[in-house]
Amino acid sequence: xxxxxxxxxxxxxxxxxxxxxxxxxxxxxxxxxxxxxxxxxxxxxxxxxxxxxxxxxxxxxxxxxxxxxxxxxxxxxxxxxxxxxxxxxxxxxxxxxxxxxxxxxxxxxxxxxxxxxxxxxxxxxxxxxxxxxxxxxxxxxxxxxxxxxxxxxxxxxxxxxxxxxxxxxxxxxxxxxxxxxxxxxxxxxxxxxxxxxxxxxxxxxxxxxxxxxxxxxxxxxxxxxxxxxxxxxxxxxxxxxxxxxxxxxxxxxxxxxxxxxxxxxxxxxxxxxxxxxxxxxxxxxxxxxxxxxxxxxxxxxxxxxxxxxxxxxxxxxxxxxxxxxxxxxxxxxxxxxxxxxxxxxxxxxxxxxxxxxxxxxxxx
Numbered sequence: 001x002x003x004x005x006x007x008x009x010x011x012x013x014x015x016x017x018x019x020x021x022x023x024x025x026x027x028x029x030x031x032x033x034x035x036x037x038x039x040x041x042x043x044x045x046x047x048x049x050x051x052x053x054x055x056x057x058x059x060x061x062x063x064x065x066x067x068x069x070x071x072x073x074x075x076x077x078x079x080x081x082x083x084x085x086x087x088x089x090x091x092x093x094x095x096x097x098x099x100x101x102x103x104x105x106x107x108x109x110x111x112x113x114x115x116x117x118x119x120x121x122x123x124x125x126x127x128x129x130x131x132x133x134x135x136x137x138x139x140x141x142x143x144x145x146x147x148x149x150x151x152x153x154x155x156x157x158x159x160x161x162x163x164x165x166x167x168x169x170x171x172x173x174x175x176x177x178x179x180x181x182x183x184x185x186x187x188x189x190x191x192x193x194x195x196x197x198x199x200x201x202x203x204x205x206x207x208x209x210x211x212x213x214x215x216x217x218x219x220x221x222x223x224x225x226x227x228x229x230x231x232x233x234x235x236x237x238x239x240x241x242x243x244x245x246x247x248x249x250x251x252x253x254x255x256x257x258x259x260x261x262x263x264x265x266x267x268x269x270x271x272x273x274x275x276x277x278x279x280x281x282x283x284x285x286x287x288x289x290x291x292x293x294x295x296x297x298x299x300x301x302x303x304x305x306x307x308x309x310x311x312x313x314x315x316x317x318x319x320x321x322x323x324x325x326x327x328x329x330x331x332x333x334x335x336x337x338x339x340x341x342x343x344x345x346x347x348x349x350x351x352x353x354x355x356x357x358x359x360x361x362x363x364x
Contacts, residue, residue, distance in 0.1 A: 004098075004100060005101070007075075008104065011102040011106075012105050015105070018067050018074070019067055022060060022066075026059050026060060027053075030056060031048065034051045034052050038051065050131075051128065054124045054131070057117070058125050064109075064283070065286060065287060065290050065318070068291060069290040069294045072102060072291045072295060072298075073311055073314060085098065099299070102295070103288055103291055103292070106284075106287040106288050107288055113284075114253055118253045119252040119253070122249065122250055122251055122252040122255075125247065125249055126250045148165045148176075149166070149167050149174070151163075151241070153234050153235055153236050158183045158184055159181070159182045160179055160180065160232065161180045162178070162179055162180075162204075163178045166265075171241035172241065173196070173199070174198075175195065176195065177193070177194050177195075177196070178192065179191070179193075179194075179197075179206075180192075188214045189213070189214055189215040190213060190214055191211070192206065192212070192230065192232070193209070193210050194206040194207060194210070194230070195207055196208070199234060199238070202234060203232060203233050204234050205231055206227075206232065207228070208228065209229070209230040210224055210227075211224060211225050211226075211230065249276070253277065253280050260273050260277070271333055271335055271339065272333045274332075274339040275332040275333050275339045276329075278339050278340055279325075279329060285348070285351065286325065286347040286350070289346075289350035289351045290321075292351055292355060293314055293318050293354045294314045294318070295354070296358045297310040297357075299361070321349075321350040324346050324350075328341070328342040328343070328345060328346050
């Protein structure tokens with residue numbers, strides 16, 4: 001038991017150390033990138049540093065599999081160099097049992113990542129996107145709530161708030177819709193309710209609309225008019241509406257199920273968010289797969305020039321599994337395979353391949 005605690009503690013220290021090294025490296029790179037993108041818009045170095053710190057959690061979170069595989073390679077190469085694995089085998093302990101501590105640490109590390117780091121990434125990503133939108137002047141035009149879809153647009157006649165009970169997949173066709181237009185002074189000037197509104201070109205084409213003038217009539221209901229068709233100028237596009245959802249990573253994993261329900265209730269597709277949710281839940285298993293892949297090539301005592309070849313093979317196989325995971329996510333988001341299969345098949349397949357290699361190479 002003391003031996004296993006030693007392996008686990010050593011692997012945990014390597015994980016933390018490599019995580020810190022990558023954090024510093026990515027922070028320096030990201031600071032240069034933020035300076036290139038927003039150097040003319042921000043005021044001083046402090047704002048650039050804030051943008052960098054806000055974007056860093058997502059950057060480091062995306063490379064957790066790489067951190068785990070580098071830590072595993074460092075662990076077993078270090079144990080092989082010091083002949084500690086040889087001593088472990090000589091003491092009658094199977095080298096496969098030596099995998100239990102790093103596998104357990106990787107599993108706990110993955111669970112802690114999705115429970116703690118994922119909400120931090122979501123919060124910092126939301127704040128980063130909000131600040132970038134302020135700098136560029138293109139804030140989000142869409143929001144979801146329990147009572148439907150909310151949009152806003154600005155035209156020559158003022159700001160218009162749009163609420164709809166449901167929408168199509170890209171938000172260009174709304175049902176049970178209300179338009180409330182505000183003048184330049186912030187006072188409401190018109191209200192429109194309709195059964196349907198479709199975004200065609202640079203205008204909303206409204207069907208069966210009832211229009212209330214709010215700025216001139218003493219009794220808006222008495223002055224209301226019914227129109228079979230009605231048009232309202234718009235500066236929105238389908239791309240703007242779709243992009244207003246942001247990325248799934250900007251939503252905490254605890255809030256994702258409710259957000260998915262709201263998307264589906266509003267008529268939007270939630271396939272991208274479903275795949276992301278299942279992929280996040282499968283992250284601990286994927287990190288375990290990275291540990292097993294690295295161990296399959298470095299668990300045995302290395303001699304001569306084979307070390308570099310085995311490390312290269314482990315890294316190449318891990319990148320292949322990572323590519324397979326991303327490919328499965330894309331296929332899941334496109335609806336070609338179910339979300340559960342897209343998220344859980346790659347880590348299970350990687351674990352099966354790694355265990356096959358370990359059982360083939362391990363001489364007991």
